[in-house]
Amino acid sequence: MKPFSYERVASPAQAAAAVAARPGAKFIAGGTNLLDLMKLQIETPVHLVDVNGIGLDTIEPTPQGGLRIGALVRNSDLAAHPRVRRDYGVLTRALVAGASGQLRNMATTGGNLLQRTRCPYFYDTHMPCNKRQPGSGCSAIGGFSRQHAVIGGSADCIATHPSDMAVALRVLDATVETVRPDGVARVIPIADFHRLPGSTPHIETALQPGELITSVSLPAPVGGTHVYRKVRDRASYAFALVSVAAIVQRDGSGRVALGGVAHKPWRVEAAEAGMRQGARAVADRLLDGARPTHENAFKLPLAERTLAAALSQARS
Amino acid sequence: MDHNAPFPLSRRDLLIASASSAAASAVPASAATPAAAGRDEVLPVQAPVSLNVNGAARQLTVDTRTTLLDALREHLRLTGTKKGCDHGQCGACTVLVDGRRVVSCLSLAVMHQGANVTTIEGLGTPAAPHPLQAAFVRHDGYQCGYCTPGQICSAVGALDELRRGAPSHASADIVAQPMLSAEELRERMSGNLCRCGAYSNIVDAITEVAEA
Numbered sequence: 001m002k003p004f005s006y007e008r009v010a011s012p013a014q015a016a017a018a019v020a021a022r023p024g025a026k027f028i029a030g031g032t033n034l035l036d037l038m039k040l041q042i043e044t045p046v047h048l049v050d051v052n053g054i055g056l057d058t059i060e061p062t063p064q065g066g067l068r069i070g071a072l073v074r075n076s077d078l079a080a081h082p083r084v085r086r087d088y089g090v091l092t093r094a095l096v097a098g099a100s101g102q103l104r105n106m107a108t109t110g111g112n113l114l115q116r117t118r119c120p121y122f123y124d125t126h127m128p129c130n131k132r133q134p135g136s137g138c139s140a141i142g143g144f145s146r147q148h149a150v151i152g153g154s155a156d157c158i159a160t161h162p163s164d165m166a167v168a169l170r171v172l173d174a175t176v177e178t179v180r181p182d183g184v185a186r187v188i189p190i191a192d193f194h195r196l197p198g199s200t201p202h203i204e205t206a207l208q209p210g211e212l213i214t215s216v217s218l219p220a221p222v223g224g225t226h227v228y229r230k231v232r233d234r235a236s237y238a239f240a241l242v243s244v245a246a247i248v249q250r251d252g253s254g255r256v257a258l259g260g261v262a263h264k265p266w267r268v269e270a271a272e273a274g275m276r277q278g279a280r281a282v283a284d285r286l287l288d289g290a291r292p293t294h295e296n297a298f299k300l301p302l303a304e305r306t307l308a309a310a311l312s313q314a315r316s
Numbered sequence: 317m318d319h320n321a322p323f324p325l326s327r328r329d330l331l332i333a334s335a336s337s338a339a340a341s342a343v344p345a346s347a348a349t350p351a352a353a354g355r356d357e358v359l360p361v362q363a364p365v366s367l368n369v370n371g372a373a374r375q376l377t378v379d380t381r382t383t384l385l386d387a388l389r390e391h392l393r394l395t396g397t398k399k400g401c402d403h404g405q406c407g408a409c410t411v412l413v414d415g416r417r418v419v420s421c422l423s424l425a426v427m428h429q430g431a432n433v434t435t436i437e438g439l440g441t442p443a444a445p446h447p448l449q450a451a452f453v454r455h456d457g458y459q460c461g462y463c464t465p466g467q468i469c470s471a472v473g474a475l476d477e478l479r480r481g482a483p484s485h486a487s488a489d490i491v492a493q494p495m496l497s498a499e500e501l502r503e504r505m506s507g508n509l510c511r512c513g514a515y516s517n518i519v520d521a522i523t524e525v526a527e528a
Contacts, residue, residue, distance in 0.1 A: 003360040006380040006426055032422045035383070036403050048380070050427055076416075080482040085487045085490050096485045100507020101474055103404060134370065197317045236485060236506035 002044045004112045008053050012179050012214050018049045020181030020210030027051050027212060029072060030106040031113040032099075042116075042125060042132055056114075056214055059084070065220035068177075071110030071213045074100070075165065088218055089226035092247050094168035098156070100237050110213035113166055113176065113193065114205065117159035117263075119148065120227055131157045131201040138201075147241065150292040150299045152262040157201030158293070161194060161264050162239050168228060170265035171245040171257040172176070181210035188215075194264035201263075203206060224249045225314040228252050244301045248314035252276040258286065258303055273315045279308035320495025359415065370403045378425050384418075385409045387425035388435060396436035396465045407508035410466040410473075411435050415479075417473025419507070436465035439472065447528065448472060451521035459512035467508045471522045474504040478526070496526050 009015045019025045026046035028034055037043040059081050067088070069078060078084060079095035099107065106231035121127045121139035128137035140148050140158050148158040176192045178295035179291040188206050195204060207213070224247040240260035248254040254275050257267035266286070273283030290300055361380045366373065369392060376391050387512075388394045388411070397420060400408030402424040411420045412434040440446035449467050451457070458464045478500070483490040486503035488512065494500055501519050 001381045003358045004380055005358065005361045006363055008429075028424075028427070031424065032404055032419075035422045039402065048424075050429060072417060076477070076482060080480070089490060092483060092490050093485075094488075096483055096490075100407065100419075101468065101477065101504055102410055102417050102419045102507045103422075105473070106418050168355060171366065201425075236503050247491065299410075 001039050002041060002046075005047045006296075007047070008050045010053055010214055012051075012054050012056065013183050015049055015051045015054055016179050016181045016183075016210050017158055018211045019047075019212070022047045025049060029108040029111045030074070030223070032103050032107045033111065033145075040123065040125060042123065049211070052095050062217060066218045069109050069216045069218070071108060073109045074105055075099070075107045075109070075112060076104040076145050079104065087221035088168075088172060090171060090228050090247060091165070091168040091218075092265060093226065093228035094164040094243075094245060097228055097240075098164035108115070109165075109216050112163055113169075113213065113216075114207075115162055116204070118162050119159040120144065122159060128232060131159060131197075131204075134200070134202050139152055145293040145295045147239070147260075148293065148296055149262045150296055151266060151287055151290040152196045152264070153163065153291065154197045154199065154201070156199055158262070159169060159197065159198035159201065159263060160260055160263070161204075163265075164228070164230065164240065166190070166194065166257060166260035167243055167245045167257050167265040169216065169218075170267050171247055172218050172222075173256045174219075177215045177217060178207065179214050180208060185207070185214070187217075190265075197263045204263075212306050220254075222247060227310045227314050229306055229310040229313065231302060242299055242306050244306045244310040246307070246310045246314060248275070248311060252315075255313075256282060256286070256307065258307075259288075261299055261303060275311075279311055283307055321343055323415055363426050365429050367425070368430070368432045368433060376425065380424065381425055382425045383421050384411070384413075384423045384425050384433070385420035385430055388420060388433070392436050394435050397469075398462055400463070400466075405509075406463070406466075407470055408463050408466040410508065411471040411475055412469055415473075415476065419471050426474065433471070436469060439468065446472070448521065449524045452518070452522050455517045455524065456514070457518040457521040457522040458510070460515050461510060463510045465514075465519055467505070467510065470505060470508045471518075471525075474501070475522065476528055496523070498523065501526075 006205050009018055026045040028048045031049050057072040058069045063070050079092045085092050121129045122131050127139040130138050138157055149160050165239050170192045174195050176188045179185050193206055227246045230240045230243040243259035246256045257265050268286050271282050271285035319467050325333050331412040362377050366375050388397050400406035402421045404419045407419045409419050410417050414432050440449045450470050481493045484503050485500045488495045498519050501522050
């Protein structure tokens with residue numbers, strides 16, 4: 001790990017200002033992803049601003065009937081919250097499908113959204129990676145790409161976003177609230193929060209330098225049956241090959257998003273018109289334009305079958 | 317490293333000391349690695365931190381890079397907590413911070429100012445073991461024993477989460493109070509790897525304590 005200076009701050013505005021004031025500074029909350037990357041010198045911040053003392057650790061009802069989740073709420077506390085379990089079951093299901101009990105006690109809502117890909121070439125500092133070192137090339141294209149994106153990738157990057165939580169937030173139409181170093185707050189729809197890689201895969205979110213996530217808000221509950229179905233290489237504690245977040249209404253209509261297939265949670269609202277016709281109709285439109293590698297082409301039928309299983313589970 | 321603790325110099329310490337002096341003579345301190353190119357040069361920074369460890373107040377001054385795990389092992393000489401992967405993947409370093417299980421390798425010591433930390437040494441003693449320590453012995457919940465402190469600290473946290481009604485991936489109904497079952501325990505303990513494969517005895521040991 002490279003040396004760094006460290007400070008604790010007492011408010012969100014102070015945190016944003018502290019990071020903006022020092023080039024190469026970063027926020028640290030749970031630390032579960034950042035410290036892992038710092039040990040490998042993939043992340044080399046010169047200064048860490050510890051945001052664990054700034055509050056933002058509660059879940060409050062909103063005037064619109066939804067929930068406002070503080071950015072510092074831990075994944076385990078969010079999953080166990082009575083209203084989340086009752087009204088936003090897909091979110092609880094997604095959270096408990098991710099990581100381990102210990103990591104969920106540490107990882108925060110804001111940090112979960114900002115976690116970096118687990119592409120093995122991003123982690124291997126001896127290999128080219130456009131995300132780690134812009135312009136160096138993509139080792140996954142033509143390399144071992146079994147885990148990688150099948151849709152939305154580019155000639156520069158085919159990494160996936162590893163979060164389960166973000167897939168559920170996408171299907172719930174969540175919004176991400178932030179504060180910038182100048183003190184201005186803004187609201188970013190979850191659909192616009194994560195970016196596709198394009199020619200700048202190192203820029204992963206809509207956040208500007210020094211901008212801090214303060215909360216994530218859920219709209220009023222939409223009812224329906226909530227399902228999160230995750231397929232992975234072992235029964236627990238592994239990243240998704242494919243995951244499906246679905247909310248299915250009694251009349252068969254609903255919403256669906258996929259994890260493990262793209263650089264961001266993958267949802268195509270137009271595809272949901274096919275919900276009553278079944279998984280094939282939805283998957284055809286949802287994955288239209290997919291460009292898998294020869295190693296991960298299995299993800300296309302896997303996604304359709306996982307979706308079929310999720311819909312069947314919702315209707316049983 | 318704090319050298320005031322009474323700890324005999326081991327062969328390993330000697331190797332570490334000679335390796336670091338060899339490195340110091342071979343590489344000037346200012347040499348920058350490619351990964352650090354363009355980065356402001358920052359020298360190691362020391363910072364104070366106060367922890368309450370197993371009921372005792374401890375004041376430390378540590379390099380900011382020191383993980384909670386290394387603070388416990390290398391500064392406080394509490395070597396019951398083990399370093400396995402050092403990347404949060406194996407669970408050997410699990411301790412309880414303010415009563416919650418965490419992996420101490422993915423947390424900085426300086427982030428825990430004022431926190432209550434419980435390690436395997438604080439759960440029980442050979443004369444008066446914690447019920448889970450006794451149950452692991454009774455059920456042979458280990459072979460080599462390296463993962464055991466992490467397994468036991470994790471089980472303490474997991475049983476508390478179960479009692480508080482926290483749902484898991486194995487819970488059929490996420491709104492109801494979760495049931496105690498082998499499937500629930502296996503899922504809740506999935507962050508602790510045992511390469512000897514003592515899992516079935518570990519589940520038996522935890523089940524016995526949970527049912528007591």
